[in-house]
Amino acid sequence: MTNVExxxxxxxxxxxxxxxxxxxxxxxxxxxAAVPRRVLDRLSLVLLNVAGVTAVGAALDEQAAxxxxxxxxxxxxxxxxxxxxxxxxxxxxxxxxxxxxxxxDEGNKYAKGHPAAHGFPAVLALAAELDATGADTAAALLxxxxxxxxxxxASRLRLGAHPHGSWGVAGAAAGCARLLGLxxxxxAAAIDTGAGLPVAGHFTSATDGNPVRxxxxxxxxxxxxxxxxxxxxxxxxxxxxxxxxxxxxxGEFDPSELTGxxxxxxxxxxxxxxxxxxxxxxxxxxxxxxxxxxGLDPSRITGIVVETHALGGGLASAEWDGRLSAMFSxxxxxxxxxxxxxxxxxxxxxxxxxxxxxxxxxxxxVVADDLTARLPxxxxxxxxxxxxxxxxxxxxxxxxxxxxxxxxxxxxxxLTLLExxxxxxxxxxGRAAAFARDLPALDRVGERLRGLAGAGGRPSRREEPN
Numbered sequence: 402m403t404n405v406e407x408x409x410x411x412x413x414x415x416x417x418x419x420x421x422x423x424x425x426x427x428x429x430x431x432x433x434a435a436v437p438r439r440v441l442d443r444l445s446l447v448l449l450n451v452a453g454v455t456a457v458g459a460a461l462d463e464q465a466a467x468x469x470x471x472x473x474x475x476x477x478x479x480x481x482x483x484x485x486x487x488x489x490x491x492x493x494x495x496x497x498x499x500x501x502x503x504x505x506d507e508g509n510k511y512a513k514g515h516p517a518a519h520g521f522p523a524v525l526a527l528a529a530e531l532d533a534t535g536a537d538t539a540a541a542l543l544x545x546x547x548x549x550x551x552x553x554x555a556s557r558l559r560l561g562a563h564p565h566g567s568w569g570v571a572g573a574a575a576g577c578a579r580l581l582g583l584x585x586x587x588x589a590a591a592i593d594t595g596a597g598l599p600v601a602g603h604f605t606s607a608t609d610g611n612p613v614r615x616x617x618x619x620x621x622x623x624x625x626x627x628x629x630x631x632x633x634x635x636x637x638x639x640x641x642x643x644x645x646x647x648x649x650x651x652g653e654f655d656p657s658e659l660t661g662x663x664x665x666x667x668x669x670x671x672x673x674x675x676x677x678x679x680x681x682x683x684x685x686x687x688x689x690x691x692x693x694x695x696g697l698d699p700s701r702i703t704g705i706v707v708e709t710h711a712l713g714g715g716l717a718s719a720e721w722d723g724r725l726s727a728m729f730s731x732x733x734x735x736x737x738x739x740x741x742x743x744x745x746x747x748x749x750x751x752x753x754x755x756x757x758x759x760x761x762x763x764x765x766x767v768v769a770d771d772l773t774a775r776l777p778x779x780x781x782x783x784x785x786x787x788x789x790x791x792x793x794x795x796x797x798x799x800x801x802x803x804x805x806x807x808x809x810x811x812x813x814x815x816l817t818l819l820e821x822x823x824x825x826x827x828x829x830x831g832r833a834a835a836f837a838r839d840l841p842a843l844d845r846v847g848e849r850l851r852g853l854a855g856a857g858g859r860p861s862r863r864e865e866p867n
Contacts, residue, residue, distance in 0.1 A: 409649045413656075417648070418593070418641030420656035424551070425589025425639070427663045428544040428575045433536045433841045436543065440667045444543060445837045446812060450507045450674055451500060451521045452833035452853055453819035456482025456826070457746065458499035463612075468495055477847065478526040479854035482829060486854055492526035493626050494619035501565070501618045503746050504679050504728045505822075509672040510777050510804070512553030515618075516668065519569025520545030523622035524576040527629075529850040533580055535843030543669065545576025545625075548592060550668035555658035556647045563607055566600030566617030568647055573625020574632075581633050589639040591632035596643035598624040601651060607680075608715065610726030674803040674810045676818055677744040679727075682713030683734040684801030685782030690738045693786050693794045699739055699760060701789045707731055708769040708783040710776055717766035719758075727752045732764035735784070746822055775799075778806070812838075829855045 433441065458464055459482040468483060471491055478492035479485075481499070486492070497518065500506050506518045524545050528538040549572025556568040574595030578588040600617045607614045631637040641656075648654030677687050686707040709731070719732035727733045727749060736757050737744040751757065772781045783797040800807035810818075812834065819830045836849050843849060 409644045413648065413654075414641035414644045416641070417644035417654065417656040418639050420659040421593050421596070421639050421641065421643065422585070422589045423660045424548060424575070424663070425592055426585040427660070428548060428579050428592070429583060429585045429588040431540045431544050431579060433539045433543075437667070440543070440670060441539065441841055443667075443670045444539060444546075445840065446674070446815060447507050447517050447546070447669060447672065448521070448542065448837040448840065449812065449815055449834050451517055452481055452837065453815070453823070453830055454503070454505040455496050455500040455522070456829060456833070456853075456855070457505060457819070457822045458502040459483045460823070461502065464499050464502060467498065471495065476530070477532075477851070478529040479851050481853045482823075482826075482855050484855055486529075486851055489526040489530040490623060490626065492529070493523040493622040496522040496526065497618040497622040498615045502612075502615045503749075505675050505746070507672050507674055508681050509550055509553070509668060510780055511668060511671060512550040513777070514553050514564035514569065516546045516549035516553060516569060516572055516672070518618055519549045519566075519621045520573035520576045520625055523573045523626045524580060525850060527577050527580050527626060528846050531580065532845045532847035535840045535846055537580060537582075538846050539841045541576040541580040544579040545572045546669045547663075547667065548572040548575035551659050551661065552596065552643070552647070554661075555643070555655045556652060557654070558652040561603050561605065562651060563602040563604040563614065563617070565602060565614060566621040567602070567651060568596075568599070570598050570621045570624045570628070571595040571643070573622050574628035577626050577629030578632055581629055583629070583632055586639070587632045587635075587637070590637035591629045593639040593642045594628035594631055594637040595625050597646050598628060599646050599651060604715065608718065608726060608729045610721065610723040610729075612725060614725065671805050673801065673805060674815060676803055676810075677734060678746045678749055679734045679744055680716060680729050681801065682709065682716055682780065683729075683731045684803075685709070685780055685798045686731055686784055687734045687738040687744050688802050689782050689784035689796040689798045690735050690786065691742070692796045692798070693784065694739060694742065697739070697786065697794070699756075702739070702760065702763060702786060703789050704787040705735055705739075705764045706767060706785045706787070707735060707764060708767045708772060710780060711768050711773040712776065712780070713782075714766065714768040719761045719764060721752065724749050724752065730761070731766050732761035733757070735764050736760040780804075826855065829853070
């Protein structure tokens with residue numbers, strides 16, 4: 402049997418093409434004037450998170466080295482928080498990798514991943530290049546989020562596949578197509594082309610600490626930009642590619658999800674923000690143990706049992722050899738929460754502390770069927786702390802703090818987190834908040850976006866391109 406003979410049947414491909422056509426029509430006609438105020442308010446928070454967290458990631462030495470290695474020439478698009486601007490293509494990739502490198506980016510449990518991170522860097526870079534209106538930029542960001550989220554809902558990736566850079570490329574393509582003002586057919590072609598440019602990344606790359614995981618998100622944004630440009634040039638078609646790539650090759654694909662409740666259900670309002678620098682599956686365990694921490698003497702802990710759902714069961718390793726693998730270790734995150742009272746970026750720099758490693762080895766992760774049964778609406782955890790006198794303390798949480806359904810974070814909460822993660826850069830945080838708040842009403846966005854580069858928008862000596 403040939404590979405072609407194993408492909409999805411013609412009807413599945415036809416349905417995918419038809420759904421993509423419907424989605425393309427909606428995206429091309431999306432206007433912020435018709436969007437509910439509550440949706441625009443939530444978009445503002447997501448945009449603030451994206452800009453702020455990108456700046457946090459950009460401050461890392463390895464991100465500075467990555468920017469330097471690109472040797473990108475000056476251009477119209479900001480490298481957020483990095484002090485300079487570059488081409489739209491370079492900004493789309495570099496901002497995306499900085500955004501996700503500390504696991505602080507917004508996510509959506511119904512999409513099973515990170516819709517905003519898949520496309521916002523590309524849309525913002527292109528908006529700066531075009532000096533687009535605020536209304537068009539806001540519509541493009543919404544198009545990117547809603548499209549990516551629907552592709553996430555539609556995709557059931559094979560066991561072991563990581564969601565970064567796969568279903569979300571279609572969202573980046575949709576947002577960029579909306580910004581370019583493409584019609585329904587061309588927009589559908591851009592979305593379908595994006596669906597044909599997925600990364601096939603394995604989840605173990607993340608748990609092993611391989612930074613290629615961050616590059617998958619850079620690839621998503623750049624590929625989405627490419628897909629939209631192909632469609633603008635008439636070099637793209639809508640043939641139902643998603644049924645073949647996201648379906649036949651990478652898992653299963655249900656095209657009915659692409660147009661479900663378009664314009665009435667806004668997935669951007671159902672996401673979550675993070676206060677821990679770690680995989681979202683570790684957050685409920687960290688929140689639960691923080692609720693048990695009062696009066697607790699860590700030296701008396703003989704064991705900690707974290708019960709989680711099936712999605713989080715692979716994060717059990719109590720050993721890590723770098724920042725990324727620590728962020729994907731439930732034992733690290735729980736031990737950090739007990740000893741430090743947080744699991745933010747600052748704690749990651751102390752990941753080799755002997756006391757932290759010792760406590761992490763006493764953390765055991767268990768998959769509980771009753772918690773798995775609550776997915777996707779709840780990503781619950783139950784934590785039991787065992788003490789040396791035989792007593793136990795137990796706490797259960799239904800979702801992490803920051804989940805829109807559980808303990809949502811508002812603008813002031815996000816500002817407090819960002820200012821703590823960006824000491825001395827309060828002006829940049831304030832600039833990001835003002836841009837996110839003002840976006841739909843701005844005449845043009847170019848200069849305001851370039852202001853998010855910070856430090857005058859020029860490269861430091863270390864990052865000066867050759």
